[in-house]
Amino acid sequence: MKTFTLNDGNLLPAFGLGTWKSQPGEVNDAVKEALRIGYTHIDCAWIYLNEDEVGSGLQAALAEALIQREDLFVTSKLWNTFHDPADVEQGCRQTLTALGLEYLDLYLMHWPVAFRDDGNLMPEDESGFIPLSELPLSKTFAAMATLKEKGLVKSIGVSNFSVSKLEKLIAECGIVPAVNQVELHPYNPQPELMAYCADKGIVLTAYSPLGSADRPDSMKGADEPPLLNNQVVLATAEQEGLTPGQLLIAWALTRGTSVIPKSVNAGRIAENLAAADHELSIAARQVLDEIELRYRYVSPSGWFIPGVTYEGQDFWA
Numbered sequence: 001m002k003t004f005t006l007n008d009g010n011l012l013p014a015f016g017l018g019t020w021k022s023q024p025g026e027v028n029d030a031v032k033e034a035l036r037i038g039y040t041h042i043d044c045a046w047i048y049l050n051e052d053e054v055g056s057g058l059q060a061a062l063a064e065a066l067i068q069r070e071d072l073f074v075t076s077k078l079w080n081t082f083h084d085p086a087d088v089e090q091g092c093r094q095t096l097t098a099l100g101l102e103y104l105d106l107y108l109m110h111w112p113v114a115f116r117d118d119g120n121l122m123p124e125d126e127s128g129f130i131p132l133s134e135l136p137l138s139k140t141f142a143a144m145a146t147l148k149e150k151g152l153v154k155s156i157g158v159s160n161f162s163v164s165k166l167e168k169l170i171a172e173c174g175i176v177p178a179v180n181q182v183e184l185h186p187y188n189p190q191p192e193l194m195a196y197c198a199d200k201g202i203v204l205t206a207y208s209p210l211g212s213a214d215r216p217d218s219m220k221g222a223d224e225p226p227l228l229n230n231q232v233v234l235a236t237a238e239q240e241g242l243t244p245g246q247l248l249i250a251w252a253l254t255r256g257t258s259v260i261p262k263s264v265n266a267g268r269i270a271e272n273l274a275a276a277d278h279e280l281s282i283a284a285r286q287v288l289d290e291i292e293l294r295y296r297y298v299s300p301s302g303w304f305i306p307g308v309t310y311e312g313q314d315f316w317a
């Protein structure tokens with residue numbers, strides 16, 4: 001399995017299993033099956049509300065020696081209600097307890113947005129957000145760095161950070177995140193962010209690489225373009241002897257990003273892993289690079305309040 005060396009010297013397996021939307025009753029088996037067939041990297045988050053069952057899958061695999069802890073790479077993410085430096089360790093410890101682990105390999109700040117810890121997982125109105133002026137992201141990230149010192153996490157990074165947010169974070173706390181996990185696929189290739197992260201030594205992880213078709217309808221735009229049905233993707237996959245999903249995974253890896261497709265289906269879990277070793281032809285990569293349609297599947301626009309949750313005109317800039 002290809003790995004990336006992070007800027008702190010730790011190794012990140014390039015390919016992993018996503019677990020967002022993986023339901024209780026199915027994610028235990030999915031995680032265990034993935035580890036049985038050779039996955040080494042599992043992507044989790046507190047807000048997926050399934051970390052206890054992901055944990056039971058991890059524990060079953062470890063107990064049956066399908067994998068050893070030192071060969072396993074587990075990522076999780078600090079939820080937006082834990083941004084206060086006084087709450088960061090509690091958020092991390094809740095995840096560790098649910099997963100049944102003593103440490104995380106990678107801990108990410110899930111969003112560059114802070115919520116008040118008022119009993120709601122998502123704000124009901126503007127008063128549920130903590131303005132950046134009150135609680136800068138750099139304070140949260142500095143608190144995450146102390147988790148490393150305590151041995152609770154091996155590496156720290158961020159998620160959903162744009163170039164300007166990364167620049168500000170690094171300038172304010174002097175810590176370069178090891179990873180930035182963002183939405184990347186042919187409809188949202190983000191070349192400027194890729195160039196910036198390459199320059200800073202930040203590894204990008206591609207989320208929603210297959211177009212996240214199982215998102216709830218409430219998160220979907222009207223007339224959303226399904227990535228897996230794109231005619232160029234379908235034709236190129238056939239030429240390469242791959243399924244469309246495999247093509248998109250191979251494309252992500254060929255671009256030098258890590259990639260974490262989600263599946264709870266044993267056949268697709270194996271299908272996706274088989275793509276991790278595929279050398280994509282230059283021609284196939286180019287054809288996907290040239291897709292012009294732009295679409296972002298994950299963009300909770302209700303959270304983007306200029307002057308509160310970000311400073312500029314565009315949350316993603």
Ligand SMILES: NC(=O)c1ccc[n+]([C@@H]2O[C@H](COP(=O)([O-])OP(=O)(O)OC[C@H]3O[C@@H](n4cnc5c(N)ncnc54)[C@H](OP(=O)(O)O)[C@@H]3O)[C@@H](O)[C@H]2O)c1
Nearest residue numbers: 018019020207208209210211212214245261262263264265
């Ligand atoms: N940091 C963040 O803010 C953030 C945001 C979004 C996602 N993520 C992470 O990234 C992971 C992946 O993104 P995602 O879950 O949004 O979407 P995704 O991986 O792009 O797509 C998942 C969907 O594709 C299906 N699928 C899986 N393999 C397939 C294949 N080979 N062919 C056809 N369909 C296939 C899955 O169904 P089955 O399960 O039935 O196979 C599911 O419906 C998440 O699970 C999560 O871990 C992080």
